[in-house]
Amino acid sequence: xxxxxxxxxxxxxxxxxxxxxxxxxxxxxxxxxxxxxxxxxxxxxxxxxxxxxxxxxxxxxxxxxxxxxxxxxxxxxxxxxxxxxxxxxxxxxxxxxxxxxxxxxxxxxxxxxxxxxxxxxxxxxxxxxxxxxxxxxxxxxxxxxxxxxxxxxxxxxxxxxxxxxxxxxxxxxxxxxxxxxxxxxxxxxxxxxxxxxxxxxxxxxxxxxxxxxxxxxxxxxxxxxxxxxxxxxxxxxxxxxxxxxxxxxxxxxxxxxxxxxxxxxxxxxxxxxxxxxxxxxxxxxxxxxxxxxxxxxxxxxxxxxxxxxxxxxxxxxxxxxxxxxxxxxxxxxxxxxxxxxxxxxxxxxxxxxxxxxxxxxxxxxxxxxxxxxxxxxxxxxxxxxxxxxxxxxxxxxxxxxxxx
Amino acid sequence: xxxxxxxxxxxxxxxxxxxxxxxxxxxxxxxxxxxxxxxxxxxxxxxxxxxxxxxxxxxxxxxxxxxxxxxxxxxxxxxxxxxxxxxxxxxxxxxxxxxxxxxxxxxxxxxxxxxxxxxxxxxxxxxxxxxxxxxxxxxxxxxxxxxxxxxxxxxxxxxxxxxxxxxxxxxxxxxxxxxxxxxxxxxxxxxxxxxxxxxxxxxxxxxxxxxxxxxxxxxxxxxxxxxxxxxxxxxxxxxxxxxxxxxxxxxxxxxxxxxxxxxxxxxxxxxxxxxxxxxxxxxxxxxxxxxxxxxxxxxxxxxxxxxxxxxxxxxxxxxxxxxxxxxxxxxxxxxxxxxxxxxxxxxxxxxxxxxxxxxxxxxxxxxxxxxxxxxxxxxxxxxxxxxxxxxxxxxxxxxxxxxx
Numbered sequence: 071x072x073x074x075x076x077x078x079x080x081x082x083x084x085x086x087x088x089x090x091x092x093x094x095x096x097x098x099x100x101x102x103x104x105x106x107x108x109x110x111x112x113x114x115x116x117x118x119x120x121x122x123x124x125x126x127x128x129x130x131x132x133x134x135x136x137x138x139x140x141x142x143x144x145x146x147x148x149x150x151x152x153x154x155x156x157x158x159x160x161x162x163x164x165x166x167x168x169x170x171x172x173x174x175x176x177x178x179x180x181x182x183x184x185x186x187x188x189x190x191x192x193x194x195x196x197x198x199x200x201x202x203x204x205x206x207x208x209x210x211x212x213x214x215x216x217x218x219x220x221x222x223x224x225x226x227x228x229x230x231x232x233x234x235x236x237x238x239x240x241x242x243x244x245x246x247x248x249x250x251x252x253x254x255x256x257x258x259x260x261x262x263x264x265x266x267x268x269x270x271x272x273x274x275x276x277x278x279x280x281x282x283x284x285x286x287x288x289x290x291x292x293x294x295x296x297x298x299x300x301x302x303x304x305x306x307x308x309x310x311x312x313x314x315x316x317x318x319x320x321x322x323x324x325x326x327x328x329x330x331x332x333x334x335x336x337x338x339x340x341x342x343x344x345x346x347x348x349x350x351x352x353x354x355x356x357x358x359x360x361x362x363x364x365x366x367x368x369x370x371x372x373x374x375x376x377x378x379x380x381x382x383x384x385x386x387x388x389x390x391x392x393x394x395x396x397x398x399x400x401x402x403x404x405x406x407x408x409x410x411x412x413x414x415x416x417x418x419x420x421x422x423x424x425x426x427x428x429x430x431x432x433x434x435x436x437x438x439x440x441x442x443x444x445x446x447x448x449x450x451x452x453x454x455x456x457x458x459x460x461x462x463x464x465x466x467x468x469x470x471x472x473x474x
Numbered sequence: 475x476x477x478x479x480x481x482x483x484x485x486x487x488x489x490x491x492x493x494x495x496x497x498x499x500x501x502x503x504x505x506x507x508x509x510x511x512x513x514x515x516x517x518x519x520x521x522x523x524x525x526x527x528x529x530x531x532x533x534x535x536x537x538x539x540x541x542x543x544x545x546x547x548x549x550x551x552x553x554x555x556x557x558x559x560x561x562x563x564x565x566x567x568x569x570x571x572x573x574x575x576x577x578x579x580x581x582x583x584x585x586x587x588x589x590x591x592x593x594x595x596x597x598x599x600x601x602x603x604x605x606x607x608x609x610x611x612x613x614x615x616x617x618x619x620x621x622x623x624x625x626x627x628x629x630x631x632x633x634x635x636x637x638x639x640x641x642x643x644x645x646x647x648x649x650x651x652x653x654x655x656x657x658x659x660x661x662x663x664x665x666x667x668x669x670x671x672x673x674x675x676x677x678x679x680x681x682x683x684x685x686x687x688x689x690x691x692x693x694x695x696x697x698x699x700x701x702x703x704x705x706x707x708x709x710x711x712x713x714x715x716x717x718x719x720x721x722x723x724x725x726x727x728x729x730x731x732x733x734x735x736x737x738x739x740x741x742x743x744x745x746x747x748x749x750x751x752x753x754x755x756x757x758x759x760x761x762x763x764x765x766x767x768x769x770x771x772x773x774x775x776x777x778x779x780x781x782x783x784x785x786x787x788x789x790x791x792x793x794x795x796x797x798x799x800x801x802x803x804x805x806x807x808x809x810x811x812x813x814x815x816x817x818x819x820x821x822x823x824x825x826x827x828x829x830x831x832x833x834x835x836x837x838x839x840x841x842x843x844x845x846x847x848x849x850x851x852x853x854x855x856x857x858x859x860x861x862x863x864x865x866x867x868x869x870x871x872x873x874x875x876x877x878x
Contacts, residue, residue, distance in 0.1 A: 073597060074594075
């Protein structure tokens with residue numbers, strides 16, 4: 071097996087969210103029959119339950135009618151859109167954004183992350199990532215031939231924060247880590263990093279000259295009126311060493327347009343544009359127009375959306391914590407929840423397949439977020455409220471069938 | 475300078491099509507004043523002059539209203555769309571396409587090319603490319619740490635074909651080349667490979683076990699009723715060793731939706747999907763719906779579009795061949811034309827900047843297509859007919875100002 075074969079062997083995708091349709095459940099010894107109920111795909115949010123920002127189709131249509139200037143933008147995105155977004159993102163994150171050099175529009179937040187990693191990670195470069203964290207983070211490090219330096223997050227233990235192991239983070243930085251990538255709120259746990267933790271990250275990164283990519287995809291959906299600290303807003307790190315990633319695919323349900331944004335370090339953004347030129351040229355030109363609705367949602371729309379997600383979170387949390395042997399930390403932001411289940415006879419991958427076949431419920435196995443999470447799965451609870459709670463009840467029933 | 479710095483230093487983008495807005499023309503000693511006339515950006519087609527397939531916005535709108543199932547497709551694209559496209563592409567290319575395993579929808583044809591190269595090129599792998607050919611080809615080989623093996627095409631000399639140096643291609647294959655990538659019709663010359671040449675490529679690739687990526691982006695726009703030979707349609711090469719790339723961004727003017735497709739080798743497509751999962755997840759879900767209009771254009775629409783392009787080609791060709799010292803091969807397909815200009819005092823990069831400033835005309839320097847093309851530039855003549863011809867006359871006038 072050559073290097074490339076080996077690389078792709080490690081780039082598994084069958085358990086990735088949205089890919090369940092390609093799975094086969096053959097060879098499993100299933101216990102009991104199927105459970106009726108509305109199927110729920112917890113692997114991603116349901117844009118039929120939470121629909122896109124009102125007016126987004128009209129905005130797209132206007133963009134289409136603008137013709138060539140909207141179809142063929144600079145690779146980093148149309149100038150007028152970058153200008154309006156830079157102003158909104160500066161206000162949101164608490165630090166200035168220069169529209170000409172400090173922002174790039176990308177095909178989804180995934181696109182931003184890929185370009186950012188490609189711009190920073192060379193062969194053999196050490197990259198610190200959190201465990202658990204978004205599954206693509208580790209795959210990207212491997213794809214760009216970097217060296218993964220995992221740092222543990224004790225999300226059950228962290229009370230006023232994430233439980234990130236800060237001494238371990240310092241050890242990692244001291245060992246020569248070049249880049250630190252983390253999501254806040256954390257994917258898959260929904261944990262928010264405390265202000266002290268974000269300050270500690272900034273202090274350590276500045277001390278050791280580490281670049282930081284902050285994936286703040288869910289930072290507009292914060293529950294219980296909690297405080298959220300933007301790393302870049304602290305103004306503690308060299309601005310050319312921080313990149314922040316955001317996008318309207320989640321809370322705002324614009325995923326079907328594939329829009330994301332990265333802002334901050336001009337050095338990184340210049341490289342990202344070079345890379346975008348050979349990856350996919352630009353975020354779809356007509357779709358870029360829809361960015362103008364972002365951070366300009368109708369009065370009260372975001373507040374109501376957050377409240378509805380908080381209500382679903384609360385009901386699912388209640389059901390899960392009432393089930394014997396389940397353990398879960400209450401998410402403080404975002405739409406993910408990462409329960410730990412009691413010991414069962416199935417591996418977590420087989421369990422997710424059985425769950426899909428027997429209960430019509432799709433979840434993402436914990437091992438996607440770190441090899442040690444063999445007894446956890448992730449759900450995205452941005453779903454129809456009633457269907458989601460019912461699906462969680464079915465999930466508990468399936469777990470109970472396979473208990474040791 | 476470390477490896478990554480070096481890699482990005484080579485990934486220049488300032489002269490790339492559409493990026494001219496970021497160029498500075500300072501430091502040039504300009505001769506004479508500016509020439510009036512409608513500005514023409516020959517770096518890409520003008521979708522205001524040749525508008526998208528009729529009804530494509532309505533199709534997009536229908537897709538949007540389908541909601542979640544159109545927003546969140548498999549990474550390789552929505553199943554029902556792959557099915558309908560597979561049938562159309564099989565008929566077009568003359569060989570079957572299995573919708574489940576042999577086709578992937580991508581963010582533009584550039585997206586298809588990037589994924590295909592990522593799936594095939596590992597560190598140190600030898601990749602044969604044609605000179606001249608699409609500029610991203612060489613950049614992709616470099617980005618994936620492959621080794622470039624250029625093969626010359628004598629496009630002025632080739633009479634019944636492209637003029638590809640077939641003995642040199644065999645030498646390259648014999649030397650251990652793993653992959654051959656070529657565009658047909660050729661970008662930037664508009665040359666079509668003759669049937670004998672395509673057969674020779676297939677024969678050599680089969681003999682030496684070389685994988686082939688055929689970029690057939692412009693293969694629906696063939697002039698003068700010429701014969702066009704699809705490599706895959708010959709059925710001479712192991713089907714798992716050929717990948718064909720196509721998309722509706724050019725002749726069909728759907729570039730603003732960012733849609734492309736790769737079909738053929740299941741092995742390559744499986745890898746491409748794994749890569750897509752970390753690059754940008756999928757072609758924008760709502761945009762994928764627009765694929766249904768492709769190869770289903772209104773009766774006569776494509777024929778008329780090709781005729782109009784042929785008429786522009788003829789007029790520009792006449793003007794250029796009438797100018798002293800210009801040399802150009804008549805394009806047989808596609809919208810590109812690659813004139814060689816007489817000797818001038820400016821380097822080709824400075825010439826393109828002067829041309830832009832003094833005549834409002836943007837062209838792409840020949841050196842993007844191979845380092846030896848220092849006296850050529852590329853135009854995309856999918857423009858307003860009258861404006862394009864006038865812009866070519868201004869271009870000749872600017873060349874004349876700087877003659878040695």
